[in-house]
Amino acid sequence: MLNWDDLRYCLAVVREGSVTAAARDLGVNHTTVSRRISALEKDLNVVLFDRTTSGWLITPVGETILKSAEHMQEEVHNIRRNVQVDRQELSGKLRVTAVDVCIQRLLIPGLKAFSEQYPEIRIELIASEQTFDLSVHAADIAFRSTNEPPPNVLGKRIAEFAYAVYGTRELCELYQREPEAVTAVTWMGDGQSVPEWMQKCFPAMQVRYRANTLNIAYELARQGLGFTQLPCGLGDMAPELQRIPVEYQAPRTGFWLLSHIDLRTTARFRIFRDFMVQQINPKVDLIEGRMERAWETMPRS
Numbered sequence: 001m002l003n004w005d006d007l008r009y010c011l012a013v014v015r016e017g018s019v020t021a022a023a024r025d026l027g028v029n030h031t032t033v034s035r036r037i038s039a040l041e042k043d044l045n046v047v048l049f050d051r052t053t054s055g056w057l058i059t060p061v062g063e064t065i066l067k068s069a070e071h072m073q074e075e076v077h078n079i080r081r082n083v084q085v086d087r088q089e090l091s092g093k094l095r096v097t098a099v100d101v102c103i104q105r106l107l108i109p110g111l112k113a114f115s116e117q118y119p120e121i122r123i124e125l126i127a128s129e130q131t132f133d134l135s136v137h138a139a140d141i142a143f144r145s146t147n148e149p150p151p152n153v154l155g156k157r158i159a160e161f162a163y164a165v166y167g168t169r170e171l172c173e174l175y176q177r178e179p180e181a182v183t184a185v186t187w188m189g190d191g192q193s194v195p196e197w198m199q200k201c202f203p204a205m206q207v208r209y210r211a212n213t214l215n216i217a218y219e220l221a222r223q224g225l226g227f228t229q230l231p232c233g234l235g236d237m238a239p240e241l242q243r244i245p246v247e248y249q250a251p252r253t254g255f256w257l258l259s260h261i262d263l264r265t266t267a268r269f270r271i272f273r274d275f276m277v278q279q280i281n282p283k284v285d286l287i288e289g290r291m292e293r294a295w296e297t298m299p300r301s
Contacts, residue, residue, distance in 0.1 A: 006040035007069040091120035098143035100127040110279030162289030163250035166235040183208030185226035187217040232289035
């Protein structure tokens with residue numbers, strides 16, 4: 001194996017003009033420089049310097065080898081510069097947007113660990129269901145549920161949101177006895193006054209509450225105020241709720257981490273992206289609906 005340190009000693013002799021000057025530049029004894037170069041010559045089975053009374057003169061083969069060594073040295077300097085730039089960039093602000101329930105359930109545990117590891121990076125959280133224009137940096141990073149990410153963004157698909165219909169155990173029992181006594185909770189984000197899950201599974205059910213955020217619909221369902229459709233990653237975590245077994249399966253939507261492409265080389269973005277994806281990965285089975293609790297559920301109608 002070629003030892004880069006030995007090449008570094010050779011370059012110092014050529015650059016400084018003598019073994020003594022090279023040793024002074026490197027902060028070592030001149031015998032160390034001589035010994036390391038001799039070891040390299042032995043490893044390569046070539047003579048890199050002619051030792052004369054007037055000094056050390058590089059040989060033709062030495063010139064050839066040291067040209068490559070100069071390129072290696074430049075790459076080493078590039079690595080050091082890049083590391084230094086990254087260290088400087090591991091501070092400042094990141095504006096992160098997601099829907100409120102995503103922040104609460106999926107991001108906050110990871111954000112706590114991230115902040116402990118990178119205390120100089122400040123996180124600004126924007127709870128919103130709006131599609132922020134990342135091109136004008138209304139936000140730096142967006143966690144979004146979509147099957148069609150906008151163009152000109154850097155995207156990482158983390159998982160697919162699965163959905164199911166949920167209700168409290170008491171409401172399920174009431175539905176067995178008096179189906180007409182049970183109403184529904186819907187959320188305005190579904191874009192319909194009577195969403196598809198109701199049309200296909202509960203066509204006679206009335207809508208009692210409509211909420212403008214998924215979090216509110218979730219809380220209403222937890223209080224037993226109606227059946228509702230929720231992401232499995234939310235509904236399966238609520239001890240008050242159980243899945244209502246129905247034939248209809250809502251289409252899945254992708255869960256994406258999005259950012260403007262200009263940020264792809266920014267250190268704090270790269271670190272944040274990789275860190276958060278790693279934090280969320282253990283929850284993918286939950287998000288994709290593979291961790292339903294073993295509830296005693298109502299029979300299929």
